[in-house]
Amino acid sequence: MxxxxxxxxxxxxxxxxxxxxxxxxxxxxxRSTVYRRVNAMDLPHRCSHPPHLWGxxxxxxxxxxxxxxxxxxxxxxxxxxxxxxxxxxxxxxxxLHPGDWPEAQQAELRRQxxxxxxxxxxPRTGPRSITTAKAKAV
Numbered sequence: 797m798x799x800x801x802x803x804x805x806x807x808x809x810x811x812x813x814x815x816x817x818x819x820x821x822x823x824x825x826x827r828s829t830v831y832r833r834v835n836a837m838d839l840p841h842r843c844s845h846p847p848h849l850w851g852x853x854x855x856x857x858x859x860x861x862x863x864x865x866x867x868x869x870x871x872x873x874x875x876x877x878x879x880x881x882x883x884x885x886x887x888x889x890x891x892l893h894p895g896d897w898p899e900a901q902q903a904e905l906r907r908q909x910x911x912x913x914x915x916x917x918x919p920r921t922g923p924r925s926i927t928t929a930k931a932k933a934v
Contacts, residue, residue, distance in 0.1 A: 804835050841891050856909035858889035859902060866895065879913045 801823065808814045808822065810831075816830045834841070840916070857879075864875045876886040892904070 802833055802837055805830060806837060806839065809834060809839055825829070850912065852905060853909060853912055854889075855892075856890050856905040856912040857893070859894040859905050860909075860912050861886050861889045862894040893905075 804823070805819060808819045809816075814822075816827050816834070820827045820830045861875050861879060864878065865868060865872065867872075870878070872886055872890070873883055876883045879886070
């Protein structure tokens with residue numbers, strides 16, 4: 797039964813390019829079940845926003861995170877803390893595999909955006925930090 801489900805997941809995910817949510821709904825199971833099966837089958841992960849829709853600034857941010865991870869040996873959590881983004885965001889950047897991009901593209905992005913996070917807006921704050929800031933102001 798699991799092998800049959802795996803083949804169906806592979807067909808829906810790779811051939812029909814359905815999202816994990818859509819597959820979970822079709823198979824009447826949870827998202828985490830589909831993610832576990834996708835990981836177990838070593839299927840390539842897809843980014844929710846394809847890189848060709850990203851601006852150069854975001855691509856530079858992905859490359860910056862990739863360089864930090866490679867050069868410093870930091871964990872993803874440490875890189876996320878250093879650049880002021882969530883772990884999920886940094887993982888999304890790393891899913892693009894910027895180290896595999898053509899060297900010319902990497903060089904151009906590094907030249908245009910030497911520190912892409914200094915140009916970015918301040919990191920978003922969650923509801924908890926907003927209420928804490930309000931409490932301190934009172």
